[in-house]
Amino acid sequence: MRAHPAGPRHGEILAPSGAPPLPADTDALHSLSPVVWPLTTARSDGAGLTARSVSIAGVDVRDLAAEFGTPLFVLDEADFRMRAAAFREAYDDPQAPADVFYAGKAFLSATVARWVAEEGLGLDVCSGGELLTAVRAGFPADRIALHGNNKSTDELDLALSSGVGRYVVDSFEEIVRLADAATRHGVVADVLVRVTVGVEAHTHEFIATAHEDQKFGLSLAGGAAEEAVRRIVKLPSLRLLGLHSHIGSQIFDTAGFEVSAHRLVGLAASIRDEHGLEVAELDLGGGMGIAYLDGEDPMTPGDMADLLRSIVVRECAVYGLTLPRLAVEPGRAIVGPSMVTLYEVGTVKEVDLGSGHARHYVSVDGGMSDNIRTALYDADYTVRLVSRVSEAAPVLSRVVGKHCESGDVVVRDCWLPGDLEAGDLLAVAATGAYCRAMASNYNHVPRPAVVSVKDGVAQVVLRRETPDDLLALDAGLTS
Numbered sequence: 471m472r473a474h475p476a477g478p479r480h481g482e483i484l485a486p487s488g489a490p491p492l493p494a495d496t497d498a499l500h501s502l503s504p505v506v507w508p509l510t511t512a513r514s515d516g517a518g519l520t521a522r523s524v525s526i527a528g529v530d531v532r533d534l535a536a537e538f539g540t541p542l543f544v545l546d547e548a549d550f551r552m553r554a555a556a557f558r559e560a561y562d563d564p565q566a567p568a569d570v571f572y573a574g575k576a577f578l579s580a581t582v583a584r585w586v587a588e589e590g591l592g593l594d595v596c597s598g599g600e601l602l603t604a605v606r607a608g609f610p611a612d613r614i615a616l617h618g619n620n621k622s623t624d625e626l627d628l629a630l631s632s633g634v635g636r637y638v639v640d641s642f643e644e645i646v647r648l649a650d651a652a653t654r655h656g657v658v659a660d661v662l663v664r665v666t667v668g669v670e671a672h673t674h675e676f677i678a679t680a681h682e683d684q685k686f687g688l689s690l691a692g693g694a695a696e697e698a699v700r701r702i703v704k705l706p707s708l709r710l711l712g713l714h715s716h717i718g719s720q721i722f723d724t725a726g727f728e729v730s731a732h733r734l735v736g737l738a739a740s741i742r743d744e745h746g747l748e749v750a751e752l753d754l755g756g757g758m759g760i761a762y763l764d765g766e767d768p769m770t771p772g773d774m775a776d777l778l779r780s781i782v783v784r785e786c787a788v789y790g791l792t793l794p795r796l797a798v799e800p801g802r803a804i805v806g807p808s809m810v811t812l813y814e815v816g817t818v819k820e821v822d823l824g825s826g827h828a829r830h831y832v833s834v835d836g837g838m839s840d841n842i843r844t845a846l847y848d849a850d851y852t853v854r855l856v857s858r859v860s861e862a863a864p865v866l867s868r869v870v871g872k873h874c875e876s877g878d879v880v881v882r883d884c885w886l887p888g889d890l891e892a893g894d895l896l897a898v899a900a901t902g903a904y905c906r907a908m909a910s911n912y913n914h915v916p917r918p919a920v921v922s923v924k925d926g927v928a929q930v931v932l933r934r935e936t937p938d939d940l941l942a943l944d945a946g947l948t949s
């Protein structure tokens with residue numbers, strides 16, 4: 471198994487990629503499985519192959535490309551709201567009250583922050599920039615949780631002056647820094663202790679060893695979490711609200727959460743025994759997985775909520791603890807499937823692989839600057855020709871970007887029609903999470919726009935960067 475270069479914790483660890491199965495026929499080559507494509511995606515059944523383009527929320531991708539340019543992130547508002555609402559409903563149980571915080575790191579803009587607020591979710595932010603976006607968008611600050619392993623005093627000041635509801639503290643230094651800042655602001659800050667529970671989960675596997683060698687959290691096994699609680703309860707400007715853990719990302723089952731909940735509840739019991747204090751909240755973090763490929767089968771929010779609830783209820787019963795308010799922080803599972811990236815094909819190159827095989831290198835007008843996940847995590851994606859249908863035979867293809875680097879791959883192995891040509895539009899599914907959010911300006915390529923679509927209308931959510939935006943930073947050109 472290949473190690474994730476940025477640390478295994480947050481990457482999908484995928485087997486070395488190989489050619490996916492050959493599509494059965496032309497229909498399969500053009501299929502738009504609802505497992506990976508946004509809710510409102512449809513291929514028109516107009517006459518003629520070129521008329522059979524794809525629309526999202528009733529907006530033709532060719533019109534989107536013509537009006538907003540490519541690469542373009544297209545966000546299906548109905549899909550996003552449907553997923554947010556599904557999480558809210560899944561955790562809406564009067565017997566076991568719970569909160570859902572959308573993890574803004576997956577993708578955040580003012581528009582999205584407003585949708586999240588309207589759908590009744592809270593918001594997890596992990597930097598001053600995310601916090602400022604939420605605050606300026608008018609997101610109710612008491613429903614914001616501030617994360618981060620190195621929150622600056624400026625970030626804490628912004629949070630305290632905005633009335634942020636929860637601080638997930640990550641170090642002994644931060645406890646002091648936050649307590650001082652809260653005293654200066656004349657407020658009492660509600661804190662959760664981020665606990666390193668010794669669980670690491672990815673997709674179908676989890677490892678429940680003492681995985682302590684990482685930057686996040688305060689170790690349970692090493693006693694740092696308990697020590698953090700001792701320090702917090704002594705500080706009048708802090709109030710211990712609860713315990714938090716985040717075990718990984720792109721998780722498909724509850725086994726890792728079960729161990730994490732077991733350990734957190736055990737800690738809650740020892741806090742009660744030592745301090746006579748029952749923690750009010752238990753936050754199990756995010757990481758709920760999504761399908762990137764047809765055939766992948768993530769749990770529904772409802773099924774996962776039922777399991778998580780029953781685990782926490784059972785663990786609390788074991789220790790005789792009052793059931794704390796539960797919280798989860800899904801990012802990818804809400805925004806991931808709601809967005810697709812639209813690219814225009816530039817060049818197509820046939821490369822001889824030997825033994826009678828060839829691969830088409832299909833270059834698009836973006837790449838690792840708008841989707842680093844393939845290069846960074848070996849992530850797999852689904853891609854389709856969307857501006858027309860083709861009856862040409864499928865060809866083993868690799869969708870690559872325009873960057874000056876051979877690792878600049880968007881979709882490593884896929885089947886695409888053999889007659890792709892410059893001007894065709896391709897769409898890559900499930901790019902809502904950690905693509906625009908992790909976009910860069912590598913090679914001085916401006917970052918793409920994000921456009922939301924709903925009921926036949928497209929609206930800019932984030933405008934496209936222009937070359938002038940990039941040049942404006944260059945003091946040698948502006949002074």
Ligand code: LLP
Nearest residue numbers: 480573716719756757758799800801802904
């Ligand atoms: N809560 C905490 C404390 C987190 O650290 C994260 C993600 C989340 C919630 C949301 O996790 P989600 O539900 O989106 O999996 N760049 C990587 C993912 C990094 C996740 C970082 N933390 C990727 O592209 O796969």
